Amino acid sequence: MTHAAKETLVVSNLHVSVDGQEILKGVNLEIGRGEIHALMGPNGSGKSTLGYAIMGHPSYEVTSGTIELVDADGTRHDILAMEPDQRARAGVFLAFQRPMSIPGVRLADFLRHAVTNVRNPDRKEGHELMPMRDFRTELKSKMGELSMDTEFARRYVNDGFSGGEMKRAEILQLAMLRPKFAVLDETDSGLDADAVRLASESIARIGGAEMGILIITHHEQLLEHNIPLKTHVMLGGKIVESGGPELAQELHKRGYERIRAAYPEAAAAEKAMEESARAVSV
């Protein structure tokens, strides 16, 4: 057992099904606070599923395995026993690939609730929110750091946002909530090169020694300012290979052919999943 003297998010032998179909087939992953990990892999390999399972999406059924938060002293907390809001309050965060719009709810109001709850995990509904003045000051400063116009906070959550605006709103939430562990699910998708660079810089600034980050991406550009301690490759619902930052570069340049050839069993699982997905959509 490795026991570094820092908090870790530990995923062990995780199996996850959606609508009875197994997507994750035994994932193992351990991320310490302050570490950046990259998760790469072809479409449909199960990367987003891992993010949803960590956050507790009700449609993603964990059939076996564990997800735990392990304190520096070794105390273990079972994440799977928690509702999504409890997970958020325990310091877990997911930046959505496609965030939901909530018409009529202003981003600022939503964030004030979120920040209050995450910082006071025992808060019950109706209990006081973070003082408006403090919240505004903090929000203004965070938006400034992200080069966001403060008027943006008046808009309804993700309602009519462009792809880029959605991703920046997710990064703003990350900055305000300062989780212990964050999964960033393709926070670079749909962005142009400049926007990706800005996102990459922002994440680097928000992260640091306090935050463990799992970056799900197809590209290495997001990793430019966020050099991963480890790069993991997912194929057919398993992490088949882990390496350093050079692995991300290799996958970005050469694709997944070498991986598929090296792990025929996972490649076969990938193919089977693709076929059954096609059958469902027909």
Added chain:
Amino acid sequence: MSTGFDESSTLAAVHSQLGEINKYDFRTDSPAVFKARRGLDASIVSQISEMKGEPAWMRDFRLKSLEIFESKPMPHWGGHVGIDFQDIFYYLKPAEQQGKTWEEVPDAIKKTFDRLGIPEAERKFLSGVKAQFESEVVYGSLQEDLAKKGVLFTDTDTAVREHPDLLREYFGKIIPPTDNKFAALNSAVWSGGSFIYVPKGVKIEFPLQAYFRINAESMGQFERTLIIVDEGAQVHYVEGCTAPMYSTESLHSAVVEIVVKRGGRCRYTTIQNWANNIYNLVTKRAMAYGDSMMEWIDGNLGSHLTMKYPAVYMMEPGARGEILSIAFASAGQHQDAGAKLVHAAPHTSGRIVSKSISKNGGRASYRGLVRVEPGAKKSKSSVVCDALILDDRSRSDTYPYIEIEEQDVSIGHEASVSKIGEEQLFYLMSRGLSEAEASTMIVGGFIEPLVKELPMEYAVEMNRLIELQMEGSVG
């Protein structure tokens, strides 16, 4: 630089008030000065008229209306009106006379309105107030400068005595007793309600408010309101309605008639939160003349059954009518609410926006009519009705009626029904919001386009009422 939040009109600001008990569900021990016997017949109607010292024309109008009421069948559409009309008290006089100051109002009744926050609201942001307790208006005020400009704001009984000519020109003309069974019932037994006249060109800045409170068991409340907005004048009238919970059913059946003359503007806002055993059967109609604007903003919470379809008849070119309505139906409730727009002249325009929410087995229906009379060319109307259903036990229906007898018009209709999505809930919960908070926030967002039309104080009240309705909605 503003970070862009309006603290007082947001859900966030009112969230801290959650957890209090429903402040409307209390009873006052207040002995009546006079109570007519239970039931309805010609002798009761005559007795009400006599108690009020009415002229013969009004007594005859009442008796005639009673006959119409008795001859008309129950409406065969809408909700089931399971009420025994002989089991209701039709008239209860709570005080000897109306107070001009709150000190003149009997203590028990004054305490009721104190608890409802009326005197406080009056001091803060109202131009005038009427408070009706059971059958009679027990308190009335109007700012002095408005009175000097010729604004009339009295209870309707007083208007029968003091302004009979003005009243008779419109009373029962916009909604005649023959209009429907409940309009006939109101015409027979009406008592209280507001009479407002705004003279030419007078614009009243702050709202006039009336508050209707049913306190006694098995009590029927039948207020009758008439608002006359003269040419170029402007008024915003707000009514609030509540009642405590009893084991037996009560009836609230109002008639509201409005005339908006050329270039005038009238906004009528209702925020009602009836107890869950009140039958709320109300007829509301406005006649809008040239280049005038009539707006109904209708917030329907509570009651066992509400049937209410505020109407705007656009009588001359340039008239505009807008109806914004919110209905919230919970367990044991049926909100059959909607709107009516009648284009009776060319170049008239109307808009209906309806938002309904149903939960815990509640049923919310939108029932609306857009009618374009022959010759009403270049008329425009749009109808948008959105329904939000919070669980599988609840129900939402849409009954849009469109009658167009003119070619050259533009009429649009959009309807949507949505359920609170698992994805939306998950998204909010992934940020630390509890399931209940997340649902409340989604519902608050759903009605936000209407709530933002309300003056700040009412927006806060509306949000608070919605939060009360949402309490305990998630297991």
